[in-house]
Amino acid sequence: MPFQYLTNTPLDEAVQTYLDALNAKGIMLGNETLPTQNTLNRVTAQAVYARICAPHYNACAMDGIALDAQITFGATETTPVRLTEQDFTWVDTGDPLPAGCNSVVMVEDVVVEDDTYLLYAAATPWENVRQIGEDISAGDMILSSYSPITPAAMGAMLAGGVLQVEVLKQPVIGIIPTGDEIVLPTDQPAEGEIIEFNSTIFSGMLTTWGCIPKVYPIVKDSPEKIRQALKTALAECDGVIVNAGSSAGREDFTAEAIRTMGEVVLHGIAIKPGKPAVLGMINTSQENRVIPVIGLPGYPVSGILVLELVFKPVLDLLTKQITAAPEVIEAVISRRLNSSLKYREFIRTRLGLVGGKIVAVPLQRGAGVVSSFVKADGIIDIPQEREGYEAGDAVQVRLTHSLDEIRSMLVVTGSHDPLLDEIADLMRQRWPGSQVGSSHVGSMGGIMALRRSEAHLGGIHLLDEDSGTYNIPYVQKYFPQGGVVLIECVQRTQGLMVTNGNPKNIRGFEDIAGLEFVNRQKGSGTRILFDHLAKQVGMDTSSLRGYDREEFTHTAVAAAIAAGTADVGMGILAAARIYDLDFISIADEQYDLLIAEDALELEAVQRFLEVLQSQAFALRLEKLGGYALKNPGRMIKWN
Numbered sequence: 001m002p003f004q005y006l007t008n009t010p011l012d013e014a015v016q017t018y019l020d021a022l023n024a025k026g027i028m029l030g031n032e033t034l035p036t037q038n039t040l041n042r043v044t045a046q047a048v049y050a051r052i053c054a055p056h057y058n059a060c061a062m063d064g065i066a067l068d069a070q071i072t073f074g075a076t077e078t079t080p081v082r083l084t085e086q087d088f089t090w091v092d093t094g095d096p097l098p099a100g101c102n103s104v105v106m107v108e109d110v111v112v113e114d115d116t117y118l119l120y121a122a123a124t125p126w127e128n129v130r131q132i133g134e135d136i137s138a139g140d141m142i143l144s145s146y147s148p149i150t151p152a153a154m155g156a157m158l159a160g161g162v163l164q165v166e167v168l169k170q171p172v173i174g175i176i177p178t179g180d181e182i183v184l185p186t187d188q189p190a191e192g193e194i195i196e197f198n199s200t201i202f203s204g205m206l207t208t209w210g211c212i213p214k215v216y217p218i219v220k221d222s223p224e225k226i227r228q229a230l231k232t233a234l235a236e237c238d239g240v241i242v243n244a245g246s247s248a249g250r251e252d253f254t255a256e257a258i259r260t261m262g263e264v265v266l267h268g269i270a271i272k273p274g275k276p277a278v279l280g281m282i283n284t285s286q287e288n289r290v291i292p293v294i295g296l297p298g299y300p301v302s303g304i305l306v307l308e309l310v311f312k313p314v315l316d317l318l319t320k321q322i323t324a325a326p327e328v329i330e331a332v333i334s335r336r337l338n339s340s341l342k343y344r345e346f347i348r349t350r351l352g353l354v355g356g357k358i359v360a361v362p363l364q365r366g367a368g369v370v371s372s373f374v375k376a377d378g379i380i381d382i383p384q385e386r387e388g389y390e391a392g393d394a395v396q397v398r399l400t401h402s403l404d405e406i407r408s409m410l411v412v413t414g415s416h417d418p419l420l421d422e423i424a425d426l427m428r429q430r431w432p433g434s435q436v437g438s439s440h441v442g443s444m445g446g447i448m449a450l451r452r453s454e455a456h457l458g459g460i461h462l463l464d465e466d467s468g469t470y471n472i473p474y475v476q477k478y479f480p481q482g483g484v485v486l487i488e489c490v491q492r493t494q495g496l497m498v499t500n501g502n503p504k505n506i507r508g509f510e511d512i513a514g515l516e517f518v519n520r521q522k523g524s525g526t527r528i529l530f531d532h533l534a535k536q537v538g539m540d541t542s543s544l545r546g547y548d549r550e551e552f553t554h555t556a557v558a559a560a561i562a563a564g565t566a567d568v569g570m571g572i573l574a575a576a577r578i579y580d581l582d583f584i585s586i587a588d589e590q591y592d593l594l595i596a597e598d599a600l601e602l603e604a605v606q607r608f609l610e611v612l613q614s615q616a617f618a619l620r621l622e623k624l625g626g627y628a629l630k631n632p633g634r635m636i637k638w639n
Contacts (some may be wrong), residue, residue, distance in 0.1 A: 007268045014269045018279045018292075021265045022317060025281060025290035029169045029238060029318050036157050041210050042167040043319050047425045048143040050160030052263045053133040053559050062106045062128040062324040066091045069103035069123040079204050080111070080118040088117075097129055104128035126549060133559030136160045139186035139578030140555055141421040145428045146320035171211045171318055174240040175199045178219045178226060178253070179298065182244065198243050198300050201362070205307055209315055209323075226257045234284050236293050238318065241311070242278075244298035254278050254295030262293070269310070275429045277310065301406045322405060328379075331360040331397045334454045337380070338388040348376035349397060352411030355453035356596070359411065360397055361439055377437065378402045393554035405435050410604035412438040414446020414458025416553040417524050417591060418574055419490065419627070422620045426611045434607060440552050444523035446594060447478050455610070456599040459489070459526035461525035461591040465532050470590035472636065485600065486636040487593040489612065493626040494529060496584040497561050497576045498568050506568055506584060517546035518557050518566035526554070530588060532572045555579075573626025588628075609633055 009017065031045040067088040075081040088105075089098045097104070103123040113116040135156075136142065142156050143149070149157075149165070157165065183193045196218060205211035214237060217230045226242070233240045242254045255267050255278045262282030268276050278295030293316050296303040316322060331351060339345045350361040357497060363375055378397040382388065389395055397401040399406070412420060424436035441449065447456025464473035475486055498506050504515060520526040534541050541547050546566055551557045554575035560566045562579040593612075599605050611617050613633045621627040 007266050008270050008275075009266055009268065010270050011445075011501060013309055014266050014279065017089065018265050018310065019313060019317055020315065022281055022290060022292055023262075023536070024271055025283070025318060027290050028294065029171060032169055033166050034373035036154055036163055036165050039154060039165050039167055042149050042153060042165075042170065043146060043169050044143050044147045045166040046145050047141055047159060048147075048162055048165060050136045050138050050140045050142055050157075050162065052161035053138050053563070054136040054156075054159035055130050055132060055134060056161075058132055058563070058565060059130040060091040060093060060095045060097055060104045060128065061130045063151060064105045064107040064128070065089065065110055065117070066098050066101040067097075067103050067123065068101060069125045069127065070121040072103075072105070072119050072121075075119045075122045077120050080120045081122070082113075083117045083119065084115070085090075085117075101127070102126055103221055104390045106190065131560065132565065133556050137416075137553065137559045138562075139556035139558075139575075140553075141418075144425040147428075148247055148321060148433050150289075155313050167248060168319055171238040171315060172236065173206050173211045173213055173315075175202055175215045176219055176226070176229050176233060176240065176242045176328045177244065178221060178229075179244045180221045180244060182218050183342075184218070184582050196521075198296075198298070198303055201300060202241060202243070202296075202307060203526060205304070210319070211310065211315065216541065217282040221253060223253050223256055223260075226253050227261060228260060230257055230282070230293065232532075234282055234293075239291060239311075239314065240293045240439060241257070241307075242293065243303060244296070255280070256295050258282065258295070260372050269304065269306075271309070273297065273299060274305045274309070274622040276302075277306045279310065282604050294563075303349045321586070322433040323403065327399045327403050329358060329397055329399060329403060330394050331358040331378075333380070333389050333393050333395050334359050334361045334392060334449075335391050336388065337362055337382070337395075339382045345382040347380040347382065349378050349380050349552055350375060350411075350439065351377040351397065351399075351406045352437055352456070353407045354407040354456060355596075357453075357584065358397075358406065359454050361411075361413070361437075361454070370536035375437070377406055388516055401435075405433070408433075408604055409435040409437050410457070410602075411455045412457055412459070413441055413449040413514065414460055414594070415591070416440035417459055417492070417572070418555070418623060418624060419458060419617075422624070423611050423617060424607060425618070426614070426616055427607050429605055430611070434604065436604075436608070442521055442524035443474075443528075447474065450594055450596055452480060453596070455596070456602065456605060457593050457595040458592060460594050461492075461529075461589050463525070463529050463532055463589065468602075471592050471594075475594060483597050485595050485597055487595055487609065487612075488590075488631045488634040488636070489592050490590075490621065490632065491588055491628040491630060493573045493587075493593050494526065494570065494589050495573065495576075495586040496568050497558055497559060497571045497579075497581045499564070500580050500582055500583065502584075504567055508584065508586070509533060509539060513539065513544065515545070515567040516565070517544050518549050518551060518569040519547055520557065520570065521550040524552075525589070526570050529587065533586065574624040577625050584638050 065088040072081050093435040102125045105123050131486050177196045177199050181194045182196045199215045206213040220223050258280035265278045276297045280293045281290050348363045378399045380395050427434040443460040443462045449455040462474045554571040557569040557571045558575040558579040
């Protein structure tokens with residue numbers, strides 16, 4: 001009697017049915033801990049946080065002279081400042097910034113005249129200095145859960161003091177060649193013998209995909225021998241491919257072997273070539289975990305197609321990844337980008353689909369900022385003959401992430417808070433492949449980004465001095481016609497961060513005059529709050545040392561204080577705890593999320609809001625400290 005396929009399932013349905021069946025059985029890889037240098041192309045098992053700052057000392061960024069910038073004030077082309085050797089220290093790039101200095105003047109800007117040195121332009125504080133934490137601050141999340149580790153990510157982790165990383169096991173995939181007519185490669189095969197070369201093809205594909213292939217000896221067409229080979233492979237591998245044992249003929253032993261040992265999910269896919277594929281799974285007796293087992297047709301093209309179309313998604317499921325071929329796309333640049341005519345320049349950029357257009361948000365392009373490569377979704381290629389692009393111009397971007405990932409990217413632009421990283425990580429854990437790209441530009445920067453349709457949402461905490469309320473007056477002012485909704489997030493504690501032990505005996509604003517201050521950037525909610533509180537106590541901020549020294553995150557402010565380059569700064573309790581700083585509570589404030597109304601129904605936004613209201617997020621906030629959840633997710637909307 002003729003043999004029939006059990007199924008003739010459409011490809012997409014077959015793949016999804018197979019993945020659902022494996023998921024239901026709890027398919028998973030174990031974890032292992034490796035030296036960071038050995039983790040290239042591996043996948044993180046959990047979030048990775050920096051242990052130290054990068055750089056970990058204030059470093060000279062140029063060859064030249066280090067000095068106190070104040071002594072150069074007033075220098076012009078007509079009235080140069082004249083210095084002696086006692087006024088500065090010669091330094092090379094990478095040298096620690098000498099004590100008492102806060103600026104480096106490039107050697108080419110120093111004019112030697114007899115025994116003196118002339119400067120024709122004033123230096124500015126912290127010019128040509130790579131400050132502690134410029135690239136990475138201790139406690140920053142470098143990689144989220146289930147992130148592939150790139151060379152740049154390895155460098156970022158080592159720069160952040162991460163010497164060991166917990167990663168998913170590298171999948172070991174067994175390949176069992178079967179068939180009475182199959183022989184090992186030879187240059188003199190006998191008539192009727194077929195050289196076994198499929199396992200070499202499949203091994204190469206698996207290696208390219210980050211797996212460890214394990215090829216077993218050729219097995220004759222015997223149900224018992226195939227079962228025994230399967231039993232051996234199941235004990236040693238995370239997945240098994242049986243080749244040339246799948247057909248509609250009378251000697252189709254693979255499906256029978258899988259069925260007697262486990263479960264055949266599908267036998268037969270509506271594709272040509274590749275129709276006879278067997279999709280099965282078997283539970284191991286030792287570890288009680290499910291192993292995917294696929295029977296491939298003997299023809300190499302069929303086998304290759306089934307591996308690419310069916311087995312690769314299984315590997316993505318195992319390794320929590322989504323893969324796609326690199327592409328070059330056109331995107332709209334979010335801000336002006338200058339470039340030199342002397343060079344062809346490549347700028348790392350974030351990408352996201354906002355308001356129907358791909359928006360490119362360029363990242364920092366300093367030579368020492370390795371973390372920007374970790375965050376980049378693509379590379380903007382600026383031709384040598386261009387001086388740059390204006391905001392709104394179309395640019396060509398070479399993708400480092402897939403276009404599908406970018407289209408699903410949740411673009412978050414606004415005030416910095418570590419809770420955004422925690423939400424993103426929880427999203428990755430719950431929905432592997434979730435993409436969240438955040439840029440820290442301050443509360444007003446977030447409002448402006450939403451006004452220009454360059455972000456889906458942003459964090460804001462803006463105090464209205466007249467009413468004493470947070471956020472709502474600003475949103476009503478900048479969005480009088482609506483178009484956005486305000487989502488309540490958290491109440492958090494702001495205060496003064498000071499060195500452990502509080503050696504300056506700081507109790508409040510009245511004690512910081514005359515001390516070295518480190519500030520947040522203009523437009524940030526923290527700076528607006530500081531200015532408001534300073535005004536209340538009659539403080540003249542223009543006389544505050546360091547008032548113009550700006551950092552873009554709470555952790556960067558904390559890093560400066562922990563390093564001793566500042567005595568005090570305004571920030572949140574969570575950042576102070578990371579750096580073991582003392583904290584003087586000043587005020588409780590409302591940190592909310594402003595969301596574009598047309599983005600509310602996006603799957604990524606809904607997932608974000610679901611995590612916001614989850615117990616897992618509440619536990620992470622408790623661990624960070626300084627937060628209170630009252631009505632997380634409550635929506636405030638107006639027209």
